[in-house]
Amino acid sequence: MVEMKQYMRKSLNDVPKLKIFEFSNYASQFDNVIKFTIGEPDFKTPEYIKDAAIKSIKNNRTHYAPQRGTAGLLKAVANFLAQNYDLHYNPQTEILITNGVTEGVYSAITAITNPGDVILVPTPTFSIYSPDAVIAGGTAVEVDTSKTDFKLTPELLKSYLDKYGDRVKGVVFVNPSNPTGIAYTQEELDALAKLIKGKPIFAISDEIYSELIYDGGYASMARALPEQTILTNGLSKSYAMTGWRIGYLCAPEAITNEIFKVHSFVMTDVATFTQDAAEAALKGGTAATKKMDEKYIQRRDYMKKRLAAMGFDCSRPMGAFYIFAKIPDFLEQDDTKLVYDLVKNARVAVTAGSYFGKGGNGYLRFSYATSMDQIKEGMDRLEQYVNQARQ
Incomplete structure (x- = not known):
């Protein structure tokens, strides 16, 4: 055999x-x-979100959805980010609806990684980023942040950029962090952004816990370095929708178009009625x-x-x-x-x-x-x- x-x-x-x-x-x-x-x-999951899904099913919204996402949800994501975070993305060209953040991160890392490329992954962190880089044919390099209060500092990042040079293709940022709950300030992210600004290095910013910040305010690499940042987020944690598998990815149009090539073959689409529920969630605000x-x-x-x-x-x-x-x-x-x-x-x-x-x-x-x-x-x-x- x-x-x-x-x-x-x-x-x-x-x-x-x-x-x-x-x-x-x-x-x-x-x-x-x-x-x-x-x-x-x-x-x-809040009742008004479940009601929206039930209404959608009863209205026979059970067929294929557009691969980038429904027009209603794409617009709702764009409005939510603009109103709450002062981040501005074109819903038609710069946003993708993904099967949770997990698929968004996978599609993003797959789209940017060539064989031999290095993805820097500050640890401790949730265990999807390094395997994604390996599956894509790249090399995941863990950056131990236990000696720097579980944050990537400019000095620490520079040491890895110096060591791996042109091989570095991406740096992962999870803010707030899983597993530590630590969150960066905008000033800290701005300082890190300066080290990769203008270089062929992507910032992969996972912000799934952005609505669960208790001390301090929202901070994002998408504010510090929008032209090089791939932002992923979703509704799993903030709206108790883990089983609905709704996420979104945002980046400049040229980057989003390339990621879409991976996304479209990994996912035919995300179910229409769950997108309608997510649209209702975002329109309902953060109460x-x-x-x-x-x-x-x-x-x-x-x-x-x-x-x-x-x-x-x-x-x-x-x-x-x-x-x-x-x-x-x-x-x-x-x-x-x-x-x-x-x-x-x-x-x-x-x-x-x-x-x-x-x-x-x-x-x-x-x-x-x-x-x-x-x-x-x-x-x-x-x-x-x-x-x-x-x-």
Whole structure:
């Protein structure tokens, strides 16, 4: 028998599994586990958005949609960005509706990457960017930001630009960050933009948590360097629409047209009725998001206080819904071993920091996108585990 796997694309050997979801599935086999793993809002999609989808289906909006997106949603995205972020894109030529941010990022990185190109990926970060670069035939280079408060600094970026020179094709920015919740200021992004301005380097800016900023204001590479920035965003987190798979990508027309070539073959289209629902969401404003944000802030502050009292050194999340905590010296320092032990012996599931790249080694990510009752119970269980480890 011929082993056909050996004749498949060799670069796939370097593509890791999504350990975040793999571990979360493992934890689900245990009874009565409190899960702080997956970053999914526990809130329900607002009723007016669901009503819009139902109305769309009843009106037989169930056929193919335009591949770039429906005219209504494209215009709604353009208006939302202009009114809320002072970002201006032509809805007909500079915006694509994507199957979530995941597909948008994949299409963007695939479109810009040639064999041998380097994509710089500051870590810790969510684990899609490096594999996308590898699949595209490029090289993903992780930039460890654990020594610079989990932010890419001009000095750090310059050192990598000097090292890899003309091979650098793109730099990933996730703002606010998953897993740390850290957010850049506009001044910080402006300083970074100066280093790549006028060079053949793209800024891939993932802003899926842009509506979940609690401290400080909105900041974007699209403001600092619009001519070189590929902006991706979506409604999964801000409107509790993870399962709807609605995202969008924005860039100058010439860049968008090239990305569309990848997008159009990856996706026939995004379902029309889900686009109608997304249009309604954006037209409805941010009132629903603000109510969720109020709950997230309460959860963040409570969880951070409890973790600090147990001896965890925590980042202060400025956005998103995660706390990134340094493992105390008296606990197992291998974060992977620790999370498996926690779920078995404390019935608490958290995510190992190393799943987010080298910059996450020795940390744990706690998601507070769950109810306060669950958070309190989970913190009580963790405290009992910690106290036993201290003895």
